Amino acid sequence: MLTATIFYGAVINPLSLTCYSAFPRCLLAVDGTGNIEWIVNDVEPHALQDVLAAKGHVDAEVLALKDGEYIMPGFIDTHTHAPQVPNMGTGGQYQLLDWLHNITFPMEAKFSDLDFAQKAYKSVVRRLINTGTTTCCYYGTLHLESTKVLADIVHAFGQRAFVGKCNMNRDSPPYYIEPSPESSITATHDFINYVRALSPSTSKQEPLVQPILTPRFAISCTDELLASLGALASSDPTLRIQTHISENPSEVAYTRELFPAAPHYAGVYDMFGLLKQNTVLAHAVHLTEDEVNLIKERNAGISHCPTSNFNLSSGIAPIGHYLDKGIKVGLGTDVSGGFSTSMLNAVQNASVASKVCAFHGRDSEPSSKSVFASKPLQISALLYLATLGGAAVCDLERQIGSFSPGKSFDALLVSVREETGNSGIWGLTEPPTTTLTPDKELEGWLERFLFCGDDRNIERVYVQGRFIGGRTFHS
Numbered sequence: 379m380l381t382a383t384i385f386y387g388a389v390i391n392p393l394s395l396t397c398y399s400a401f402p403r404c405l406l407a408v409d410g411t412g413n414i415e416w417i418v419n420d421v422e423p424h425a426l427q428d429v430l431a432a433k434g435h436v437d438a439e440v441l442a443l444k445d446g447e448y449i450m451p452g453f454i455d456t457h458t459h460a461p462q463v464p465n466m467g468t469g470g471q472y473q474l475l476d477w478l479h480n481i482t483f484p485m486e487a488k489f490s491d492l493d494f495a496q497k498a499y500k501s502v503v504r505r506l507i508n509t510g511t512t513t514c515c516y517y518g519t520l521h522l523e524s525t526k527v528l529a530d531i532v533h534a535f536g537q538r539a540f541v542g543k544c545n546m547n548r549d550s551p552p553y554y555i556e557p558s559p560e561s562s563i564t565a566t567h568d569f570i571n572y573v574r575a576l577s578p579s580t581s582k583q584e585p586l587v588q589p590i591l592t593p594r595f596a597i598s599c600t601d602e603l604l605a606s607l608g609a610l611a612s613s614d615p616t617l618r619i620q621t622h623i624s625e626n627p628s629e630v631a632y633t634r635e636l637f638p639a640a641p642h643y644a645g646v647y648d649m650f651g652l653l654k655q656n657t658v659l660a661h662a663v664h665l666t667e668d669e670v671n672l673i674k675e676r677n678a679g680i681s682h683c684p685t686s687n688f689n690l691s692s693g694i695a696p697i698g699h700y701l702d703k704g705i706k707v708g709l710g711t712d713v714s715g716g717f718s719t720s721m722l723n724a725v726q727n728a729s730v731a732s733k734v735c736a737f738h739g740r741d742s743e744p745s746s747k748s749v750f751a752s753k754p755l756q757i758s759a760l761l762y763l764a765t766l767g768g769a770a771v772c773d774l775e776r777q778i779g780s781f782s783p784g785k786s787f788d789a790l791l792v793s794v795r796e797e798t799g800n801s802g803i804w805g806l807t808e809p810p811t812t813t814l815t816p817d818k819e820l821e822g823w824l825e826r827f828l829f830c831g832d833d834r835n836i837e838r839v840y841v842q843g844r845f846i847g848g849r850t851f852h853s
């Protein structure tokens with residue numbers, strides 16, 4: 379049990395794609411279980427003790443933020459591959475299918491060695507936490523035991539995560555493939571039971587670390603394996619599903635060849651009961667309008683991975699169009715298709731991708747219904763996609779992604795102060811000096827953190843109220 383903590387200072391809170399709040403003098407109480415107890419948005423310093431007394435917290439210890447510090451919800455990375463981090467920054471000369479065979483599968487195969495997995499995964503999870511990722515949808519490898527190691531490490535470090543053992547019994551090299559659908563399913567059951575025993579759920583909140591079904595992509599799974607996974611998903615509606623969809627034109631063409639009975643790529647997953655409200659679909663670059671409509675109908679979510687889509691020359695996902703359709707969208711780093719573990723990098727590339735879409739759409743007549751399509755994503759949308767949007771994609775928006783009473787306190791304490799070593803992100807403006815920061819200034823801090831910040835600016839990382847990482851964390 380933690381002790382209750384009360385924070386006083388600047389708080390940024392995403393509300394929707396078009397709106398967030400920025401309060402410079404917010405009082406936020408976290409209870410002993412790590413849930414947010416109450417928030418008072420604007421408390422003048424002279425009224426502090428009165429408000430605390432009214433809330434029954436006379437003489438409570440208050441963690442007062444300094445000038446240039448603020449709290450915001452932690453980042454939610456809806457798609458990354460933990461065993462690919464050692465490859466990060468290489469392989470960008472390839473497109474998807476060649477990249478998988480030449481770069482990715484050889485590295486993932488090394489995770490049959492548990493000592494290697496231990497070492498690599500410890501450094502991966504520490505790195506992700508310190509870059510501000512409080513919730514992560516992880517792919518492991520096809521190996522049962524080493525993916526358990528990944529889940530153990532995530533659990534020990536206190537990050538919130540969905541961890542998946544890859545299912546892949548087809549079209550993979552002989553040194554890195556599961557021998558049969560049965561063995562893949564048996565290992566998946568074993569993995570689910572193992573992860574569920576790690577962290578108990580409480581009556582209020584879902585467990586910190588959860589298993590997620592991970593058919594790698596349609597190409598790497600036979601019909602029989604997909605059908606068994608679909609049956610498993612329908613027998614257990616709390617089980618999330620993650621996979622890739624329509625990332626690269628050659629992948630799309632090959633998928634259509636392998637599944638001639640399906641109307642399209644999304645139809646393959648749908649045919650096997652794998653397209654649901656808790657399915658996370660990574661990429662979605664080349665969807666047809668029928669697929670977009672089906673994804674909306676099933677209420678599945680899309681993980682937008684712009685860095686990877688640029689790096690592997692996959693294309694640009696029309697995220698504005700998906701948002702206009704009301705499809706759930708979050709951001710993913712997709713390491714090592716993407717070359718950074720940082721969600722800040724995903725935010726920056728999501729912004730650039732939306733601007734490239736906007737150039738291309740410049741000459742076409744905008745639809746009167748379009749709010750986001752062919753327009754640059756604004757700060758409110760970028761913040762939303764990295765937090766609350768990701769929470770919705772994980773089917774966990776009741777619990778994480780923003781601050782409100784009853785939700786988990788998963789948060790970043792961001793600092794733009796000189797001692798971070800990255801206060802130069804303020805450019806020519808003065809660093810913060812006054813205690814009463816106007817909220818306009820706070821909005822500027824957010825924008826520049828999103829575009830110029832890095833892990834030096836992430837002073838503390840909290841998950842479920844527990845201080846688990848950041849620049850000032852010492853394990």
Ligand SMILES: Nc1nc2[nH]cnc2c(=O)[nH]1
Nearest residue numbers: 459594595622686712715
């Ligand atoms: N980006 C990416 N796409 C995939 N499709 C199937 N596997 C992968 C992978 O590891 N990364």
Ligand SMILES: [Zn+2]
Nearest residue numbers: 459622660712
């Ligand atoms: Zn991926």
